[in-house]
Amino acid sequence: MTHAPNTLLVNPTITSRGSARFPLSLLHLAAALDRTGTSRIVDGNIDRDVVGATLRAIETERFDAVGISVMGGPQMAPSIAVSKAIRERFPHMPIVWGGYFPTLYTDTALSAPYVDYAIRGQGEESLPELMAALGRPDRDVSRIGGLSWKHDGDVVHNPGRRFSLGDSGIVLPYGKLGDPRRYLAPTFLGRRTAAHQAAIGCRFRCTFCGVAAMFGGTTALPAAVRLERDLSYLKHGLGADSIQFFDHNFFDREEDMVPLLEVMAKLELPWWCYARSDALLNLSESSWKLVRKSRLRMAYIGAESPSGAMLKEIRKGTRPDQTLEVAELCRRHGVIPELSFMVAPPQNTEEETLHTFEFIRELKKINPQSEIIVYIYTPLPEGSKHEKDRGKRASAPLLDLDGEPVIFPATPEEWTQKRWVDYACHADAPWLSDDLRRYIQDFVTVLRCRFPTVQDLRSPPWAKRGLSAMASWRYRGRKYDKPWELNLANRLVRLRLPQVSGL
Incomplete structure (x- = not known):
């Protein structure tokens, strides 16, 4: 590779277009990559057909690798879909996963045939170094800190990289997002x-x-x-x-x-x-x-x-x-x-x-x-x-309802199962009984109806006041079980859930 490396950065869909915020991690990566090369961003929260947008970008522009930001939970399925599509259409294109999921579950990420490299922790130094290495004849990546990769079928974990804020003068390239005002x-x-x-x-x-x-x-x-x-x-x-x-x-x-x-x-x-x-x-x-x-x-x-x-x-x-x-x-x-x-x-x-x-x-x-x-x-x-x-504190093994050890997924595909998406989103756990799960849901329903969040701009004030009044007797008397009338009213009002939608 005699030309400056060009990297496609992809943020798989994780939220609605209305809830899309700046993909800050990719903006920081782009700023780092552009010092020695070039980059482009596809944001699946804006480009709803993230697979199509990614493939069109690769078809119209030469890239030397694709970096995909991956978080556990609802982003897993689109991350897998876009990775598989790239591998099928462009089988020799290097695919790099970075972000929380490959940092926490590195071996799981690299078990997939469509992931070639995983960056653990920060990527502002590791990814540009990887791009430079891919352009050299020997493609030697063994000295890149924070990188995990495959060699003859085995996963190799390079030593970790020291945490760094990087250049304090960095300016984020918002222009790569098209019109940044839409965020x-x-x-x-x-x-x-x-x-x-x-x-x-x-x-x-x-x-x-x-x-x-x-x-x-x-x-x-x-x-x-x-x-x-x-x-x-x-x-x-x-x-x-x-x-x-x-x-x-x-x-x-x-x-x-x-x-x-x-x-x-x-x-x-x-x-x-x-x-x-x-x-x-x-x-x-x-x-x-x-x-x-x-x-x-x-x-x-x-x-x-x-x-x-x-x-x-x-x-x-x-x-x-x-x-x-x-x-x-x-x-x-x-x-x-x-x-x-x-x-x-x-x-x-x-x-x-x-x-x-x-x-x-x-x-x-x-x-x-x-x-x-x-x-x-x-x-x-x-x-x-x-x-x-790791290993500093001996904690009791995690057991499910039957007393069996909790076995975590070994592949990215397993992490797309509802029970593991819920686990990643702190919405369910293998040791939770149906009765307690229902009781927690009922308590939360009564609580959020009695005290509607100020973050809810969608529901009219009269509706929130009505729900609060309806829930007051339940909250006052700790009568949380089966709040059928609140669930029915919620279908009409649909209060905002900050733990799901954020701001």
Whole structure:
């Protein structure tokens, strides 16, 4: 290959066109690839025929490899479909999988005949190095950090690569998306909400978290000048009036956050982010003043459990009393806490679930505006954890309802089965009984009808008030079982589900 490498980057369909946000991971990869070559992006959330759009791109332009971003859950099936179509039509085209799925399940990804290379963790350095290697006569990829590949039928895992934020001066090539304004969407934050990621990674090592498995407890914050440049472009260049931050944990150490909060306070764009209760509780009054001026509307906080023992077991690093405190703190400062909980753990499944429901009720008394997200606790397999964390804590084996060990899928195709899509989306688990599954669903129905989310712009206010009134007696009396009238009303109103659709 004497020419500069050209890479096709594909984001398989994972959401509706109306819910599409900037494919930030591919934009970062494109910026890195374009330093030594060229790239093009196909976004399946906009180009609904992602297979056809990908094949047309390869037919009309010469590419040296196709990089596909793959996340578990609903993105698995379209990822497989586009990979198979490329392999069938262009059998010699190298196919590279990157993102959460091949990072967590590398051997599973490479078991597929349509995946040639898998990048573990960040790809901004590994993918350009792979593209350069594919252009050399020997095609030697053995020294590329973070890369896994096939050699004579065996899977080879190169050593991991150190985490890096990369060039702080990077400018994302939004122009590769056509008209980037079509990614701005109406949300409760504003009429034209833009997605952005400032920091990458998280310095905490929660054992259940894919971010910890991918980044190994490291994080990197942007320079304030870069954040101001990026957000100014979104605001003044594209017309964004609000920001949804995709940072894995926006609030880190206060001294590092103050310069970023000053930028946000200057721009005054209403925003949403992920946060931790301990980080928010540790902010000084002067920093909270900046938070208020910056117009933070909602913070998504992983409360996870009211059990101190469970929080310690999963290495969360927070306590139940901090969850209660942060709900009150957010109320005082005009920030809505969006608190997520993981119910139905493998041990003490029913007891822990009922305890969590009572804790949620206590939270709603402290701050009725608290938004509650309920997930099923679905821990990562031991082999999917970051290499730093594997084997460090002896945890009880995962058993299904029959007491048999849970066997995770060995192929990408198996991960498309509904039960494993649900597992990846924290919607079901093999140890969950039908009765408890139904009880959880009924509780969530009563809760979300009694306290409709502010994120729901579709349902008229009168309908939400009516549902709240209908659910009040059930919530007050803890009568969650078989809320048939709420299920019937929901067919007409169809309240938004943040845990499914996000903002």
